[in-house]
Amino acid sequence: xxxxxxxxxxxxxxxxxxxxxxxxxxxxxxxxxxxxxxxxxxxxxxxxxxxxxxxxxxxxxxxxxxxxxxxxxxxxxxxxxxxxxxxxxxxxxxxxxxxxxxxxxxxxxxxxxxxxxxxxxxxxxxxxxxxxxxxxxxxxxxxxxxxxxxxxxxxxxxxxxxxxxxxxxxxxxxxxxxxxxxxxxxxxxxxxxxxxxxxxxxxxxxxxxxxxxxxxxxxxxxxxxxxxxxxxxxxxxxxxxxxxxxxxxxxxxxxxxxxxxxxxxxxxxxxxxxxxxxxxxxxxxxxxxxxxxxxxxxxxxxxxxxxxxx
Numbered sequence: 001x002x003x004x005x006x007x008x009x010x011x012x013x014x015x016x017x018x019x020x021x022x023x024x025x026x027x028x029x030x031x032x033x034x035x036x037x038x039x040x041x042x043x044x045x046x047x048x049x050x051x052x053x054x055x056x057x058x059x060x061x062x063x064x065x066x067x068x069x070x071x072x073x074x075x076x077x078x079x080x081x082x083x084x085x086x087x088x089x090x091x092x093x094x095x096x097x098x099x100x101x102x103x104x105x106x107x108x109x110x111x112x113x114x115x116x117x118x119x120x121x122x123x124x125x126x127x128x129x130x131x132x133x134x135x136x137x138x139x140x141x142x143x144x145x146x147x148x149x150x151x152x153x154x155x156x157x158x159x160x161x162x163x164x165x166x167x168x169x170x171x172x173x174x175x176x177x178x179x180x181x182x183x184x185x186x187x188x189x190x191x192x193x194x195x196x197x198x199x200x201x202x203x204x205x206x207x208x209x210x211x212x213x214x215x216x217x218x219x220x221x222x223x224x225x226x227x228x229x230x231x232x233x234x235x236x237x238x239x240x241x242x243x244x245x246x247x248x249x250x251x252x253x254x255x256x257x258x259x260x261x262x263x264x265x266x267x268x269x270x271x272x273x274x275x276x277x278x279x280x281x282x283x284x285x286x287x288x289x290x291x292x293x294x295x296x297x298x299x300x301x302x303x304x305x306x307x308x309x310x
Contacts, residue, residue, distance in 0.1 A: 006031045006190035011061035021047040023214035034184040034191045036205035043211040082151035082159040092136030096146040121149035140167035158190040202299035235268045238290040
């Protein structure tokens with residue numbers, strides 16, 4: 001018997017008059033998977049999540065959350081889903097404890113179980129010491145933690161996080177990423193992470209999807225995405241006396257897709273290994289590199305490559 005998918009879309013489309021926000025999206029996410037969705041503003045990421053939650057209706061196509069249709073079974077889908085929007089829906093005049101208690105009441109969690117969940121959720125995000133402080137008096141980062149606790153207190157089967165690390169300091173960001181990874185791997189929660197923080201997505205996600213203008217233009221593990229783009233090589237060269245002519249000569253090499261400079265380091269993106277040709281260019285310009293190394297592309301470089309192709 002085939003396993004029910006946590007998230008499934010078939011030709012999912014959303015139009016606003018002549019504007020196509022999501023264009024025939026086909027996506028399958030397994031239970032317990034930590035999936036990262038990347039794309040610029042207006043790419044269709046948030047609209048996709050809103051359709052999965054039954055908060056906006058598709059123009060055509062279909063979607064399922066653990067086999068349930070968000071529009072035919074809206075209460076069922078909402079009961080098994082948690083959502084942290086980019087703009088959190090917390091009540092400023094209530095404390096974190098009161099906000100979470102309201103959520104547990106909406107979801108009909110028994111009183112004793114609710115108390116346990118609230119404490120666990122606030123401890124999990126590092127907000128337990130602020131449980132009785134009104135949310136309106138909390139820092140942006142602490143409000144973000146409370147918003148995440150509001151998702152966790154439901155113990156959802158699938159959790160949607162829209163830019164969850166915004167407002168957090170580096171330590172808090174790392175703690176949150178570890179938390180998302182833990183609830184996915186240890187508790188089996190399916191996590192869909194929408195983020196512009198490419199390093200965060202690369203660090204924790206099992207698979208990554210890149211959306212542009214409503215279409216999913218790339219989908220796979222970070223290794224799979226590396227093989228799907230034409231730029232297979234990234235070569236960093238450190239050198240003194242970098243001149244405009246040197247940069248121009250490197251850019252003119254066959255197979256080069258781009259050349260960037262940052263201080264003493266030149267990064268060459270190419271379709272093939274051209275390290276020998278790079279050395280010849282440096283020698284022709286009477287300059288010897290301090291170091292030259294090929295490396296795997298980061299998710300940011302892959303992402304920018306897709307943006308550049310389109």
